[in-house]
Amino acid sequence: MLESYGEIIFLSHFMLVYMASVNYDCPMACECDIDDETVNLSCRRTIPDTLPLNTRVVSITDIEYEYLQQSDFNNARWENVTKLYLRGGSVNSVFSDTFWNVSNLTHLQISFPNLKKISVNAFGQLTKLKTLDLSGNFLISFDVVADALRVNEFTNNLDELNLHSLAMFLTPSELKETFFLQLQRFSIKRLDLSQSNFKKLDLIALSYLGSSLEELRMVGVDLASLMSFFYMPLRHTCFQICSFST
Ligand SMILES: *[C@@H]1O[C@H](CO)[C@@H](O)[C@H](O)[C@H]1NC(C)=O
Numbered sequence: 001m002l003e004s005y006g007e008i009i010f011l012s013h014f015m016l017v018y019m020a021s022v023n024y025d026c027p028m029a030c031e032c033d034i035d036d037e038t039v040n041l042s043c044r045r046t047i048p049d050t051l052p053l054n055t056r057v058v059s060i061t062d063i064e065y066e067y068l069q070q071s072d073f074n075n076a077r078w079e080n081v082t083k084l085y086l087r088g089g090s091v092n093s094v095f096s097d098t099f100w101n102v103s104n105l106t107h108l109q110i111s112f113p114n115l116k117k118i119s120v121n122a123f124g125q126l127t128k129l130k131t132l133d134l135s136g137n138f139l140i141s142f143d144v145v146a147d148a149l150r151v152n153e154f155t156n157n158l159d160e161l162n163l164h165s166l167a168m169f170l171t172p173s174e175l176k177e178t179f180f181l182q183l184q185r186f187s188i189k190r191l192d193l194s195q196s197n198f199k200k201l202d203l204i205a206l207s208y209l210g211s212s213l214e215e216l217r218m219v220g221v222d223l224a225s226l227m228s229f230f231y232m233p234l235r236h237t238c239f240q241i242c243s244f245s246t
């Protein structure tokens, strides 16, 4: 008697879980957070081949791929996904056109401890992008970022560029004019250059961003002289511990 009662409980529990997963079609390696209209996914190790209807936010950790390319995002329907967070794992390259089928993104975070290469045009189709977060890519230099931003389709929607903790293990260097020339095209409002080990910053180059830049964050950056910053019309400049609302 007790046994079959237990079985019924077990069965109905199983059916509930089963029905929920059928209704929302939550991919295998993911957890789905669902409210009335939208679905947020957190996945591990793999990029899902299918997405539940109305998926808006996707976060993937510990990706077990060597590189990312367009075909990784070619199967699921990404049309409503506006925020994509990719963190950790073994990815060492991001190829051109990777986000071709995810081009409605407004927020993109890529943070891979092994990343060494971002191809020119990796972000090419992301014309709606507002926030690009490349923080925590310890092996990527500013030159690589400048190259990756050399794209035609990018419009000036990009408000925020987070380059926190870039090139942590490279020898200290100068942050060059070419880097700021690339950025100048985007009218960036918030720029985070914290915890990177460049020693020299070309202040004239930085002034290329002067007309749009509102917030510059350089926590833990050891520069020889900071005086010239006080002549920049920035609303918020931060050299110590501080946070900006994003
Ligand atoms: C999905 O994520 C957004 C922010 O990224 C949050 O505002 C929203 O409440 C989340 N929705 C669900 C169903 O978890």
Ligand SMILES: *[C@@H]1O[C@H](CO)[C@@H](O)[C@H](O)[C@H]1NC(C)=O
Binding pocket: 052, 053, 054, 055, 077, 078, 079, 080
């Ligand atoms: C995208 O959103 C629209 C409007 O909410 C909806 O009709 C459509 O089915 C969604 N598509 C996907 C793939 O989620």
Ligand SMILES: *[C@@H]1O[C@H](CO)[C@@H](O)[C@H](O)[C@H]1NC(C)=O
Binding pocket: 074, 075, 076, 077, 100, 101
């Ligand atoms: C992704 O984009 C390619 C090229 O435009 C297209 O052929 C393919 O159908 C798209 N995939 C999806 C799932 O929309």
Ligand SMILES: *[C@@H]1O[C@H](CO)[C@@H](O)[C@H](O)[C@H]1NC(C)=O
Binding pocket: 078, 079, 080, 100, 101, 102, 103, 104
């Ligand atoms: C972007 O969203 C629009 C609807 O807002 C949709 O028609 C279009 O197919 C989406 N683009 C992609 C590449 O999914």
